Amino acid sequence: MRSSPFWASAVLLGAIPVRALDWVPLLDSAFLLGQTYQQGRATSWQGNASLQFTPAVKLSDRLALIPTYSGKYQGSKNAAELLGGSQLFQDSQSHSVSVKGVWRVGEFKIKPSAGYRWEMLRETKDETWGKGLFDYRKPSAGVELERAFGQYKVGAGFDYYEIRFPNYSSLDSSQFGGSLGREQSQGHTLDSRNLSGTLSGTVPLPFEGGAARLALNLTERSYPEQFVVVESGGLSAEKRQDDSKSASGTFYYGRSLGSSVAGLFSVQVMLSRYRSNQNHYDAELNLFNKDYYSYEERSVQPRIALAIGERRVEASLSYLWIERDYLTRLAQVGSGSYTEQTVRLTQSSFLADLGVPIGAGFKAVSQLTVSHSQSNMRYEKTFRYNYEISSALVGLSYSF
Amino acid sequence: MGWALLMVMAAAAEPALQEIQGVVEIADKPSGPWQRVPRAPWVIAPGQSIRTGAASAAALSLPDDSKINLGPNAVFTMEEARKSAVQLFLSAGAMRAWVAKSFGRSFAVKTPTAVCSVRGTEFLVDVDSNRQVRIEVLSGLVGVRTALGEEVELGDGRGLRNLIVIPDRPLELPAGRQGSRPAAAPARGTLTLQEFKKEASQEVALGLGKDAVQAAAAVEARRAEYQEGKTLVDAFGKRVRIEEYIVRPAADQFKFVVLNQRSDRFDYFYYQATFNQALPVVLAPALRYLNGKTGSAPDYYVTSFETGRSNTIDSIQETGTGGHLVNTPLAEDTVLYDPGSNSFQTVAAGAGFWQTLFNNYSYRVNGAEKYGWQPAAGVTDITAYDYTATGFNTRILGGAGLGGVTCATLACEQTNRPSAVTQPGGADKLHDRATISYSNGSYEIYDSYIISDEGEIASPRDFGGVTNGATYKSTLLKFNFQQVIYASEFQGRKIDLVIEPKILINSGVIQ
Known part of the structure; x- marks a missing residue:
């Protein structure tokens, strides 16, 4: 046949993507050692390790299955994670399994997913693995719908998840607190049920290499065992109900910087508003604070990421600024007395990451974080609002 | 986001080889010199050429999201690759292209004998060794202009689907293919291995990102517990959970409860007071003058109270009844706690001071009274806790079978219930030990x-060297207070409470 070379080529060309697409393994792992410095004190060297494995399966051109295991051990937290007054003596491990389907229907992608995460923490000397007060489990399920219009992409997602603290129950409801407790107190007051909806879109910006991702999220959070505190200090029959609304925009600009450097510049801006019907009663000072948990938050994170040279050395610098204003929560002075001001919390972090490929999928990596937290809240007996903290981690990563 | 995105963005900004099989070489000019492409992805600069060896292939991505696969023995030049214009030259071999739809962008594939102008299309081009060009449009529309100036549209049902352009000869349609209907898009093979890996990687990143956002709710819940002081670390590095709340057993009563839990024990403290009248919804005004008041008499005062400290087996209980107001000029400057301002204030000697005194008091260990007081015979209301004032008697070991005595003098009390305070940790540690002993050999x-934020025992240096007075007490409010109680009746057990000093001050346990 005269045209056989042509059609043979065509078959080969068509065959390139078909072959070996039945499954693709993805692996990402890292081991880091580091120290944290808080108030001039350094912790001993502690290690972090993480492993993430995905055997992505292509069942057909229309259907793919993406199961993932992600596990992490943290013996030393980076400074950004410690923002919020966590203890220095702390290690944790988390395990997460999930499966996501990607189903192409015409121009749409439908992506159902389900997952389960559990995290264990050892915050004090007397806690052992699995017995941490704030160990939690999170079952989740959701579905996303996505449609691409050329370079435009829009998506909608809906998720349901629960957060359960199996080792935490209110003392008020405990066996011994019962005789001293309040009539309506219940045990698992921190457990919550969450419904979350997200709309997102990715659009090209009117210059080469520019793109933006915009997202809106609404989360309804209910606490089935937490009653609302009332002005008299007692509990009402009403249950706690929170909602969170957020809008975020991330703007990217990627381009070559000379012949051997690729750069990605991004800025993420987020606004969020959290509302809760839960109040607070300070039993020591007999002060009732309505809508104690409601706040508004703003954050900005500019970031520069570079891939340098033929070895693709990766370097990134970013700065994170977060400001949270509680709407009614009153700031306190050091002794605990209340002021007229509401609490404002400002946190900032400078983060520098470096990854140097050393061959065969291995990289030498380092992470440096310097964080600063400032607030008009000066009552810091059990939670630190004003401090500086930094961390330095070095190690190896391996991925394929 | 991160490097995965960076790769995407880099790929979006520049043409790149995303997958290679066999021998794939690159050169700055079509004439060479050629260098082997070591790995994918590999960015292709405008003007560079690519060639594939026998049984070799390559997949490229272009800035406008278009994709091209090159077959074996192909020679290909990226003449121009911008978002607004793409121009490629295929001088030999076969290529298959998936061209993204885009307004205002030109996409042209040149061959030695024809130029294909493309508008959102999947098509095949093959240049054989005789420079004969074969074109098949699988979907979309391609306009072809030959070197002889002929123009024809292919594809999408509006024209021809495939043709052969032979050098120096007019267009030639393959036999039996004229006017055929557009073929359906291939059912398989639209994603390369690299693309699927990238897509899977992005989905994993999105999934883990969502997982982290959801998990943040757990972090918030934990932080709130710390912020509200419901959990802290004690002097021995152990977690102490604390819950404090009030209950209203009756209209004229309130009970303040502090619960402590550690991994191996549960302790609690409570203070219940009955007032001279029904309490308001907002308690603060009624509780403000529990420790006394200058000026006019307070509207609310306690007529009876009860405190309890327990480890759920053992207990220390105090009760007071017969509460009444007494107005007495202060004998000396006195430091008093003001719950309204949560601070200590010095009241000058001589100021009239309203105080609640209780006619009857009882201190019991595991239910047996070891200490108490009462008015002397014939006295209705005690006017001062002072033996020299009229009508104050104490009871030592007043419980049944303890062989107690009633004292009408301080000397009697000190003989039958001596007490001493020591500092077991030395002068540099704010750790006091008060020992009370009794004539029957029992003791408490x-x-x-005094515990710092980090659960360490504070030092007098933390108080600026001041160890008493208003400054000391004001500083004390910034610390936690751990009280460990041992008693002969506890049989080796203890009551171990971590509690805020002002709770004990407010309830009169600390003066």
Whole structure:
């Protein structure tokens, strides 16, 4: 046949993507050692390790299955994670399994997913693995719908998840607190049920290499065992109900910087508003604070990421600024007395990451974080609002 | 986001080889010199050429999201690759292209004998060794202009689907293919291995990102517990959970409860007071003058109270009844706690001071009274806790079978219930030990620790060297207070409470 070379080529060309697409393994792992410095004190060297494995399966051109295991051990937290007054003596491990389907229907992608995460923490000397007060489990399920219009992409997602603290129950409801407790107190007051909806879109910006991702999220959070505190200090029959609304925009600009450097510049801006019907009663000072948990938050994170040279050395610098204003929560002075001001919390972090490929999928990596937290809240007996903290981690990563 | 995105963005900004099989070479000029492409992805600069060896292939991505696969023995030049214009030259071999739809962008594939102008299309081009060009449009529309100036549209049902352009000869349609209907898009093979890996990687990143956002709710819940002081670390590095709340057993009563839990024990403290009248919804005004008031008499005062400290087996209980107001000029400057301002204030000597005194008091260990007081015979209301004032008697070991005595003098009390305070940790540690002993050999020991934020025993240096007075007490409010109680009746057990000093001050346990 005269045209056989042509059609043979065509078959080969068509065959390139078909072959070996039945499954693709993805692996990402890292081991880091580091120290944290808080108030001039350094912790001993502690290690972090993480492993993430995905055997992505292509069942057909229309259907793919993406199961993932992600596990992490943290013996030393980076400074950004410690923002919020966590203890220095702390290690944790988390395990997460999930499966996501990607189903192409015409121009749409439908992506159902389900997952389960559990995290264990050892915050004090007397806690052992699995017995941490704030160990939690999170079952989740959701579905996303996505449609691409050329370079435009829009998506909608809906998720349901629960957060359960199996080792935490209110003392008020405990066996011994019962005789001293309040009539309506219940045990698992921190457990919550969450419904979350997200709309997102990715659009090209009117210059080469520019793109933006915009997202809106609404989360309804209910606490089935937490009653609302009332002005008299007692509990009402009403249950706690929170909602969170957020809008975020991330703007990217990627381009070559000379012949051997690729750069990605991004800025993420987020606004969020959290509302809760839960109040607070300070039993020591007999002060009732309505809508104690409601706040508004703003954050900005500019970031520069570079891939340098033929070895693709990766370097990134970013700065994170977060400001949270509680709407009614009153700031306190050091002794605990209340002021007229509401609490404002400002946190900032400078983060520098470096990854140097050393061959065969291995990289030498380092992470440096310097964080600063400032607030008009000066009552810091059990939670630190004003401090500086930094961390330095070095190690190896391996991925394929 | 991160490097995965960076790769995407880099790929979006520049043409790149995303997958290679066999021998794939690159050169700055079509004439060479050629260098082997070591790995994918590999960015292709405008003007560079690519060639594939026998049984070799390559997949490229272009800035406008278009994709091209090159077959074996192909020679290909990226003449121009911008978002607004793409121009490629295929001088030999076969290529298959998936061209993204885009307004205002030109996409042209040149061959030695024809130029294909493309508008959102999947098509095949093959240049054989005789420079004969074969074109098949699988979907979309391609306009072809030959070197002889002929123009024809292919594809999408509006024209021809495939043709052969032979050098120096007019267009030639393959036999039996004229006017055929557009073929359906291939059912398989639209994603390369690299693309699927990238897509899977992005989905994993999105999934883990979502997982982290959801998990943040758990972090918030934990932080709130710390912020509200419901959990802290004690002097021995152990977690102490604390819950404090009030209940209203009756209209004229309130009970303040502090619960402590550690991994191996549960302790609690409570203070219940009955007032001279029904309490308001907002308690603060009624509780403000529990420790006394200058000026006019307070509207609310306590007529009876009860405090309890327990480890759920053992208990220390105090009760007071017959509460009444007494207005007495202060004998000396006195430091008093003001719950309204949560601070200590010095009241000058001589100021009239309203105080609640209780006619009857009882201190019981595991239910048996070891100490108490009462009015002397014939006295209705005690006017001062002072033996020299009229009508104050104490009871030592007043419980049944303890062989107690009633004292009408301080000397009697000190003989039958001596007490001493020591500092077991030395002068540099704010750790006091008060030992109370009784004539029957029984005892109670109160170990009191002032604990810093980190759960360490504070030092007088933390108080600026001041160890008493208003400054000391004001500073004390910034610390936690751990009280460990031992008693002969506890049989080796203890009551171990971590509690805020102002709770004990407010309830009269600390003056």
